Amino acid sequence: DVKVTQSSRYLVKRTGEKVFLECVQDMDHENMFWYRQDPGLGLRLIYFSYDVKMKEKGDIPEGYSVSREKKERFSLILESASTNQTSMYLCASSFAGPGTGYYNEQFFGPGTRLTVL
Amino acid sequence: KNEVEQSPQNLTAQEGEFITINCSYSVGISALHWLQQHPGGGIVSLFMLSSGKKKHGRLIATINIQEKHSSLHITASHPRDSAVYICAVKKVAGATNKLIFGTGTLLAVQP
Numbered sequence: 001d002v003k004v005t006q007s008s009r010y011l012v013k014r015t016g017e018k019v020f021l022e023c024v025q026d027m028d029h030e031n032m033f034w035y036r037q038d039p040g041l042g043l044r045l046i047y048f049s050y051d052v053k054m055k056e057k058g059d060i061p062e063g064y065s066v067s068r069e070k071k072e073r074f075s076l077i078l079e080s081a082s083t084n085q086t087s088m089y090l091c092a093s094s095f096a097g098p099g100t101g102y103y104n105e106q107f108f109g110p111g112t113r114l115t116v117l
Numbered sequence: 118k119n120e121v122e123q124s125p126q127n128l129t130a131q132e133g134e135f136i137t138i139n140c141s142y143s144v145g146i147s148a149l150h151w152l153q154q155h156p157g158g159g160i161v162s163l164f165m166l167s168s169g170k171k172k173h174g175r176l177i178a179t180i181n182i183q184e185k186h187s188s189l190h191i192t193a194s195h196p197r198d199s200a201v202y203i204c205a206v207k208k209v210a211g212a213t214n215k216l217i218f219g220t221g222t223l224l225a226v227q228p
Contacts, residue, residue, distance in 0.1 A: 041220065
C-alpha cells in the first residue's frame with residue numbers, strides 16, 4: 001500500500017513563527033503536492049513538485065515556500081505564520097504521467113490541522 | 118463560477134436509503150476522481166473514471182463525458198458512510214497531474 005505520512009496531526013503556533021510541515025511518501029512517486037482545505041472552499045493547491053529540487057506554484061502560494069531535497073520528502077514552510085493560515089494542510093503524491101493530459105491517482109496523507117494564534 | 122460544482126452541499130439520509138451525489142464540471146477532462154474524507158481524517162480514493170461506470174461494493178460511480186457530469190451512488194447506506202465526498206477533475210490541458218476540486222458533499226447517514 002502507498003503510504004503518505006505527515007509529521008503532525010495537530011499543530012499550534014504563534015503569529016510570526018516559522019512553521020515546517022513535513023510530508024514523506026514511500027512509493028517513489030515523482031509528484032508531490034501541498035494543499036490547504038478550508039470550509040466552503042474545498043482543497044486548494046499551494047505548491048507542487050515534479051522532481052527533486054523542482055517546484056511550481058499552485059493557486060495560493062503567497063505566504064508559503066517549499067523544499068524538496070529528497071524524492072520522498074516534501075516540506076511546506078510558513079516563513080512567518082499568520083492567523084489566516086489556520087487551516088487543514090494535506091500532502092499528496094503520485095507517479096508522473098507521460099504528458100500533461102494524463103492523470104495518475106494522487107494518494108493523500110492524513111492531514112495536519114494547523115492553528116495559528 | 119467554479120469549474121467543478123457538487124450537489125447537494127449537505128445531505129442527510131436514513132440508514133438503508135439510496136444516495137446520489139452529483140458532480141458537474143465545465144472544462145474538458147482526462148479523468149475524474151471521487152474521494153472520501155471522514156471527520157478529522159485523511160482523504161481516500163474511491164474511484165477514478167474517464168468513461169462509463171465503476172462499481173465497488175455498495176458504491177457506484179458513473180460519468181457522462183458529453184454532459185460533463187458524474188454521479189456517485191451509495192446503495193443501502195449505512196452510518197459508517199457518513200463522510201465528505203469530494204469530486205476532482207484533471208483538465209486535459211492542465212499541468213501534469215494537477216486536480217481541480219469541488220467543495221465537497223457532507224453526507225450524514227442516521228441509524
